[in-house]
Amino acid sequence: MPKKTSLHFINEEHEHDHDVCIAEAMAKAEKVCQQRGQRFTTLRRRVFELVWVYHRPMGAYEVLELLQRDGRAAPPTVYRALDFLLEIGLVHRIASLNAYVGCIQPHQPHEGQFFICEACKSYAELDDSAINAAIADSAAAHGFSVRQHTVEVMGLCPSCQKKEEPSS
Amino acid sequence: MPKKTSLHFINEEHEHDHDVCIAEAMAKAEKVCQQRGQRFTTLRRRVFELVWVYHRPMGAYEVLELLQRDGRAAPPTVYRALDFLLEIGLVHRIASLNAYVGCIQPHQPHEGQFFICEACKSYAELDDSAINAAIADSAAAHGFSVRQHTVEVMGLCPSCQKKEEPSS
DNA sequence: TTTTGAAATGTTATAATATAACAAAAGCTT
DNA sequence: AAGCTTTTGTTATATTATAACATTTCAAAA
Numbered sequence A, B: 001m002p003k004k005t006s007l008h009f010i011n012e013e014h015e016h017d018h019d020v021c022i023a024e025a026m027a028k029a030e031k032v033c034q035q036r037g038q039r040f041t042t043l044r045r046r047v048f049e050l051v052w053v054y055h056r057p058m059g060a061y062e063v064l065e066l067l068q069r070d071g072r073a074a075p076p077t078v079y080r081a082l083d084f085l086l087e088i089g090l091v092h093r094i095a096s097l098n099a100y101v102g103c104i105q106p107h108q109p110h111e112g113q114f115f116i117c118e119a120c121k122s123y124a125e126l127d128d129s130a131i132n133a134a135i136a137d138s139a140a141a142h143g144f145s146v147r148q149h150t151v152e153v154m155g156l157c158p159s160c161q162k163k164e165e166p167s168s
Numbered sequence C: 001t002t003t004t005g006a007a008a009t010g011t012t013a014t015a016a017t018a019t020a021a022c023a024a025a026a027g028c029t030t
Numbered sequence D: 001a002a003g004c005t006t007t008t009g010t011t012a013t014a015t016t017a018t019a020a021c022a023t024t025t026c027a028a029a030a
Helices: A018-035 A042-053 A060-068 A075-087 A129-141 A158-164 B018-035 B042-053 B060-068 B075-087 B129-141 B158-164
Strands: A091-094 A099-102 A113-117 A123-126 A145-156 B091-094 B099-102 B113-117 B123-126 B145-156
Touching: A018 A042, A042 A060, A042 A075, A042 A099, A060 A075, A060 A099, A075 A091, A075 A099, A091 A113, A113 B129, A129 A145, A129 B113, A129 B129, A129 B145, A145 A158, A145 B129, B018 B042, B042 B060, B042 B075, B042 B099, B060 B075, B060 B099, B075 B091, B091 B113, B129 B145, B145 B158
Parallel strands: A113 A145, B113 B145
Antiparallel strands: A091 A099, A113 A123, A145 B145, B091 B099, B113 B123
16 A cells, blocks of 8 residues: 555645745755755745746756846856755756756655656655555665665646546 | 566676677567568667667767767757657666666567666666556555656666675 | 855856757658 | 658757856854
């Protein structure tokens, strides 16, 4: 049985209080940085916010465009901030999309598994023990020593499935 | 229990008969194309060979360089051939490396899971039923409908683990 | 409070990966 | 051989990411 997690599949289209959602993420992020003695600078905070704004995987250059509304900014600025956030686990990179998402449970550096809706771009982050175990078992069976894993599942979230087949 | 597969973790460094290995892959590829009524042209055949040559994930531009030894060639040439091979399942793309690998069991379009050694770059392709099941179960539990999944596990293959800790 | 050293950011240039658009060639089908 | 489709060639450019070095910021020591 997969661990039951409280999944979101929420993005801008879905109803929820964005401001609260972002504020919570921000508060957690703040704490994580403090605990690790890292500086949550204005820029890093802003990039973190921007990754969260649309509640979907964001390309680095998308974030850059948003950032540029505040003033001048160049790619390294965004990439450095993203790298920082990635390292301490505040955002994750979705390799198959070359995109970045805000971490739903920021605490310490960790990996997750991602379910990503190809229709509305909402996503859910899991840390499913059954998936982890299956990978670990398989690795063990083959004598492979795991350092890191990437699990990205593409498909349709519940609400987009309904839209796809409207009664047919 | 994960399905026991006969894993390779073989690359140029390891001992095995490359020519035979490639020839077998080529023969299977030929058959797959025939069955699907697709043309396995000289170019496609060559690109397929080149992906296999080093028995490790190959960047498109690496393949391009090799291809250029035969004569003039530009990026679209390689990408088109790779896209063709990807579509019919003769190669796979490793998203986290922006690289391509030859498929070990080409039959029909399919996904796999990949274990990739960060030291020697060898890789193993699996289709592990336990991993598949864990992902399917988790998706089902959350009402997510899966179209495609990416599972890429990075770490050390058995022989590189031994080299890393030489008796310590 | 100034100095100073490390960390962060700015800036310019460029590397690496991938695709668009259109022209030419090759390979079937008649 | 004509005409069609598929494949490949070619040029240009889009997209993603990093290198290298200059400047600024910030906190801690003097």
